[in-house]
Amino acid sequence: MSELHDAIIIGAGPAGLTAGIYLMRAGIETLLLEKALSGGMPVNTERVENYPGFPEGISGRELMDRFAAHAKAFGLPVKEFSEVSAVEYNERMFTVKTTEGEFSAAGVIIAAGTEPVKMGIPGEDELLGRGISYCATCDGMFFRNLDVAVIGGGDSAIEEGLSLAHIVRKVYVVHRRDALRAQKIVQDRAFRNEKMEFLWNKRPVEIGGKGQVEYIMLEDTKTGEHTRVDVSGVFVYVGYRAKTGFLGDLVERDGSGFIVTDENLEAKTKGLYAAGDVRKKTLRQISTAVGDGALAAVNLERYLLEIKP
Numbered sequence: 673m674s675e676l677h678d679a680i681i682i683g684a685g686p687a688g689l690t691a692g693i694y695l696m697r698a699g700i701e702t703l704l705l706e707k708a709l710s711g712g713m714p715v716n717t718e719r720v721e722n723y724p725g726f727p728e729g730i731s732g733r734e735l736m737d738r739f740a741a742h743a744k745a746f747g748l749p750v751k752e753f754s755e756v757s758a759v760e761y762n763e764r765m766f767t768v769k770t771t772e773g774e775f776s777a778a779g780v781i782i783a784a785g786t787e788p789v790k791m792g793i794p795g796e797d798e799l800l801g802r803g804i805s806y807c808a809t810c811d812g813m814f815f816r817n818l819d820v821a822v823i824g825g826g827d828s829a830i831e832e833g834l835s836l837a838h839i840v841r842k843v844y845v846v847h848r849r850d851a852l853r854a855q856k857i858v859q860d861r862a863f864r865n866e867k868m869e870f871l872w873n874k875r876p877v878e879i880g881g882k883g884q885v886e887y888i889m890l891e892d893t894k895t896g897e898h899t900r901v902d903v904s905g906v907f908v909y910v911g912y913r914a915k916t917g918f919l920g921d922l923v924e925r926d927g928s929g930f931i932v933t934d935e936n937l938e939a940k941t942k943g944l945y946a947a948g949d950v951r952k953k954t955l956r957q958i959s960t961a962v963g964d965g966a967l968a969a970v971n972l973e974r975y976l977l978e979i980k981p
């Protein structure tokens with residue numbers, strides 16, 4: 673037998689916690705399921721500088737602790753360490769299967785975020801956790817006074833490179849093009865930082881070392897020439913994709929797994945909404961996740977009122 677709720681939210685990041693605040697405040701009985709601890713991706717971000725209301729910036733963890741405290745103040749039950757493995761739909765009810773049992777509700781908000789894309793090169797799997805990381809804030813301190821490479825040219829790569837530069841001796845930024853994609857203010861900061869060296873038009877083809885990262889092999893995207901760069905760590909920021917396989921054919925997705933919604937954030941199935949990074953959209957930030965969470969919650973509330981017998 674599955675435990676019955678009015679609404680279920682999947683994922684306790686900025687989108688899911690915001691949706692929870694709105695639903696609970698509207699008097700909708702809600703359960704939030706989270707596969708790890710509450711907070712989502714921002715808990716791994718050293719400093720958030722662009723979330724309104726914090727002119728001096730705020731640590732990602734502190735910001736998300738405040739989101740969680742706000743949700744708690746409205747009595748939102750959050751079931752941590754409950755990973756959703758499948759969602760099924762039958763006679764206007766969703767059944768959500770998790771590692772901690774089954775739950776049902778008439779409405780569901782997916783706020784499950786994204787996961788980093790791997791490079792898919794030799795050495796990446798073997799040396800994961802032995803010098804290869806997808807989170808500078810989590811692992812940066814293991815590389816004090818050592819040389820590291822950051823792969824990528826977007827906001828995540830450059831911001832994380834800057835935070836690594838406080839700890840390590842040198843940060844090589846490896847980018848396959850000759851210009852960064854990161855916001856200009858972030859680029860300017862990186863170009864001014866003496867610890868950062870930019871390796872343009874290069875793509876990694878191998879990461880090597882005996883039980884620990886010792887080097888990265890780069891290929892020049894113009895000449896095909898290979899260069900070995902000795903580093904102790906490699907931080908990978910080549911993109912993110914949504915892991916939405918657990919939704920089967922209840923949603924339409926783009927090529928990277930992002931859920932396609934209408935302007936009310938409803939997916940293909942009535943009563944199923946997507947909010948935050950998991951959704952096909954043009955800007956993935958805390959502020960847009962918060963907006964999505966609010967919108968999905970209000971539309972789910974209207975839907976629940978509509979179907980109420």
Ligand SMILES: Cc1cc2nc3c(=O)[nH]c(=O)nc-3n(C[C@H](O)[C@H](O)[C@H](O)COP(=O)(O)OP(=O)(O)OC[C@H]3O[C@@H](n4cnc5c(N)ncnc54)[C@H](O)[C@@H]3O)c2cc1C
Pocket residue numbers: 682683684685686687688705706707708709710711712713714717719720721722723754755756757783784785786828831832918947948949950956957958959961
């Ligand atoms: C390095 C980096 C730096 C960033 N810096 C900034 C910044 O400075 N400012 C800014 O605005 N944005 C920043 N972002 C982007 C920001 O973190 C995201 O846009 C935001 O976290 C999206 O929120 P979300 O709630 O959609 O997803 P997430 O924060 O990813 O939360 C999703 C949650 O769902 C859970 N989950 C996933 N699958 C399941 C499942 N099957 N079952 C149960 N739970 C599940 C996850 O564990 C997670 O807790 C940064 C991102 C990165 C990677």
